[in-house]
Amino acid sequence: MSCNSNVHSAISPSHIAIRGGTVVNADHQFRADVLCRDGRIVAVGEQIEVPAGAAIIDAGGQYVMPGGIDPHTHMQLPFMGTVTADDFYSGTAAALAGGTTSIIDFVIPAPQQSLLEAFHIWRGWAEKSAADYSFHVAVTWWSDSVAAEMETLVRQHGVNSFKHFMAYKNAIMADDSVLISSFARALELGAMPTVHAENGELVHLLQQQLLAQGMRAPAAHPLSRPPQVEAEAAGRAIAIANVLQTPLYIVHVSCAESLAAIARARAAGQRVYGEVLAGHLLIDDSVYANPDFAGAAAHVMSPPFRPAEHQQALWKGLRSGDLHTTATDHCTFCAGQKAMGRSDFTKIPNGCGGVEERMSVIWDAGVGSGWLTPSEFVAITSANAARIFNIYPRKGSVSVGADADLVVWDPLASRTLSAATQHSLGDFNVFEGRTVQGLPSHTISRGKLVFERGELRAERGAGRYVRRPPFAPQKQILQAPGKHDKQGSKQK
Ligand SMILES: NC(=O)NCCC(=O)O
Numbered sequence: 001m002s003c004n005s006n007v008h009s010a011i012s013p014s015h016i017a018i019r020g021g022t023v024v025n026a027d028h029q030f031r032a033d034v035l036c037r038d039g040r041i042v043a044v045g046e047q048i049e050v051p052a053g054a055a056i057i058d059a060g061g062q063y064v065m066p067g068g069i070d071p072h073t074h075m076q077l078p079f080m081g082t083v084t085a086d087d088f089y090s091g092t093a094a095a096l097a098g099g100t101t102s103i104i105d106f107v108i109p110a111p112q113q114s115l116l117e118a119f120h121i122w123r124g125w126a127e128k129s130a131a132d133y134s135f136h137v138a139v140t141w142w143s144d145s146v147a148a149e150m151e152t153l154v155r156q157h158g159v160n161s162f163k164h165f166m167a168y169k170n171a172i173m174a175d176d177s178v179l180i181s182s183f184a185r186a187l188e189l190g191a192m193p194t195v196h197a198e199n200g201e202l203v204h205l206l207q208q209q210l211l212a213q214g215m216r217a218p219a220a221h222p223l224s225r226p227p228q229v230e231a232e233a234a235g236r237a238i239a240i241a242n243v244l245q246t247p248l249y250i251v252h253v254s255c256a257e258s259l260a261a262i263a264r265a266r267a268a269g270q271r272v273y274g275e276v277l278a279g280h281l282l283i284d285d286s287v288y289a290n291p292d293f294a295g296a297a298a299h300v301m302s303p304p305f306r307p308a309e310h311q312q313a314l315w316k317g318l319r320s321g322d323l324h325t326t327a328t329d330h331c332t333f334c335a336g337q338k339a340m341g342r343s344d345f346t347k348i349p350n351g352c353g354g355v356e357e358r359m360s361v362i363w364d365a366g367v368g369s370g371w372l373t374p375s376e377f378v379a380i381t382s383a384n385a386a387r388i389f390n391i392y393p394r395k396g397s398v399s400v401g402a403d404a405d406l407v408v409w410d411p412l413a414s415r416t417l418s419a420a421t422q423h424s425l426g427d428f429n430v431f432e433g434r435t436v437q438g439l440p441s442h443t444i445s446r447g448k449l450v451f452e453r454g455e456l457r458a459e460r461g462a463g464r465y466v467r468r469p470p471f472a473p474q475k476q477i478l479q480a481p482g483k484h485d486k487q488g489s490k491q492k
Pocket residue numbers: 074196300301302303329331350351352
């Protein structure tokens with residue numbers, strides 16, 4: 001479908017002025033012009049002086065927001081015997097068309113593979129990115145060399161988060177011993193442990209049982225990964241983080257039970273962060289009942305889409321502050337690839353797209369319905385991710401000195417989403433037929449106008465690797481400060 005037929009060169013005068021819009025940051029919104037020079041924001045204010053020769057964007061009646069940050073994508077990922085359809089160019093170009101100007105993707109070393117070797121391979125693949133990118137690095141096995149390479153990644157390569165897949169047994173699954181070693185090491189290094197929370201042993205057992213019962217179609221996929229399987233793993237990761245006193249970021253929280261575990265931990269004073277996918281907010285499990293294999297298989301991802309009541313809980317979690325970021329887990333496989341699991345649902349490559357649609361579908365359903373304010377939208381689509389992964393306010397903020405990654409947002413524009421018009425190279429759109437109100441009119445990436453009212457000017461290789469500094473290494477503090485007197489000695 002689509003595939004970048006509508007791509008032209010980015011417009012890049014040294015100055016871009018955005019005039020007459022309402023700037024929205026995560027903490028407040030205000031009327032202001034924004035001036036960008038050489039890739040940075042250099043002025044935000046009323047009636048700013050615009051140098052001769054600057055490109056001028058009229059943002060009257062529109063919002064000017066930080067470009068979206070999608071903290072969970074998989075471009076060019078080799079996975080389940082195939083490779084995703086979108087590479088770093090097509091995937092980031094699609095992101096820009098939807099108002100997302102940065103992604104955080106994943107380096108996933110094979111068990112026994114050097115983390116550094118894998119990191120350099122992914123860095124090479126990502127050089128063609130049209131938008132800025134960064135990497136979480138997965139810890140899929142453990143040894144002293146992994147511990148040493150984590151340090152090199154943090155200190156020399158700007159990695160401050162490590163991912164652990166608690167699912168995908170016999171492939172990339174991290175067992176408790178890996179989780180514990182890696183979380184403890186992350187704490188020493190000032191890095192954030194993150195988890196894909198699903199009990200891989202239970203998934204494996206349920207898959208085998210379903211296959212033995214002759215259930216081979218995609219409809220069996222959600223049955224092999226019920227909410228309890230996710231909640232058990234989320235609870236276990238939270239408990240490990242609690243004992244070790246590490247922070248924890250849980251990716252793609254999809255069910256009320258996991259959310260409740262996060263809420264309980266946070267109420268008890270634990271630093272736990274939750275990410276929710278645009279798809280999990282808006283699509284329910286009825287998609288797996290589709291008798292057409294291709295339609296059902298296109299929705300096979302993990303965790304799976306859930307019964308509708310979970311969506312209500314997730315939206316509440318975003319508003320209550322127990323969920324912090326929104327992502328897509330953009331991981332596109334075409335129909336021919338999904339067909340690898342035609343006679344065995346466990347072989348369907350897991351993953352769906354969405355990097356181009358995330359901002360619009362969340363604005364439409366969240367802000368359009370009155371559930372979220374524009375500032376809350378900025379918090380959950382960019383600012384919170386920037387804070388959690390330590391690149392704020394350079395990213396996620398419209399402020400002087402920040403990168404000129406901006407989206408001019410037209411709250412009245414609408415379109416109907418479709419694979420026929422998407423920029424992703426995937427051949428399916430999980431939001432097919434959904435009409436959304438609220439679209440980017442302009443996207444500016446590092447000071448260049450890369451998208452203007454439907455015309456995409458993404459530039460291969462224009463994206464830059466974003467280094468993310470570590471947080472200060474934390475001491476292990478086993479008691480809350482209130483248990484100590486003012487001099488710091490323990491109370492009797
Ligand atoms: N989510 C999914 O189904 N595929 C990508 C890998 C992962 O994030 O688990």
